[in-house]
Amino acid sequence: MTKVNLDKIQASGYGNIESVQSETVTLPNGVLISVAGLVTGEREIRVVEAPADDKELLLVATSEVQHNVDTDNLDFEAPIGYVARAFHLTAGDMVQVEQSLFVATPAVGDIVTGDANYKYKVAAGTEVTQFEVLALTKFGYDRRDMALLLKL
Secondary structure: OEEEEEEEEEOOOOOEEEEEEEEOOOOOOHHHHEEEEEEEOOEEEEEEOOOOOOOOOOOOOOOOOOOOOOOOOOOOOOOOEEEEEEOOHHHHHHHEEHHEEEEOOOOOOEEEEEOOOOOOOEHHHHHHHEEEEEEEEEEOOOEEEEEEEOOO
């Protein structure tokens, strides 16, 4: 399970938060996804697709608090079929994601994007959504290895 921290994002306005649902994979917080059309019978919930280089990628950051469940879970994953929250990010937004979400350990200055396996990879330079690794950080009481990303 993974952790994400929304350090500085502008997603509070203009409909930049999507409700998304995957019928094929569990979505750990911090992963990047593509979205397709609406879930059948719904008017706001979008279908999750694997990240694609030619599409905008959204950041999954689902609330770790479930209103009807008593839990001490510090890492929340949206199970298959669960309606999760995903953010459209704009240039200049900064987030921290766990390094465990990377295909290979990132380095400061790397330009990264999402891959089809819901991990972060080094970008080839042609992808629609790219991030620069600004710093390798520690986060939370358990001092997790994180990467501070800047949306380009």
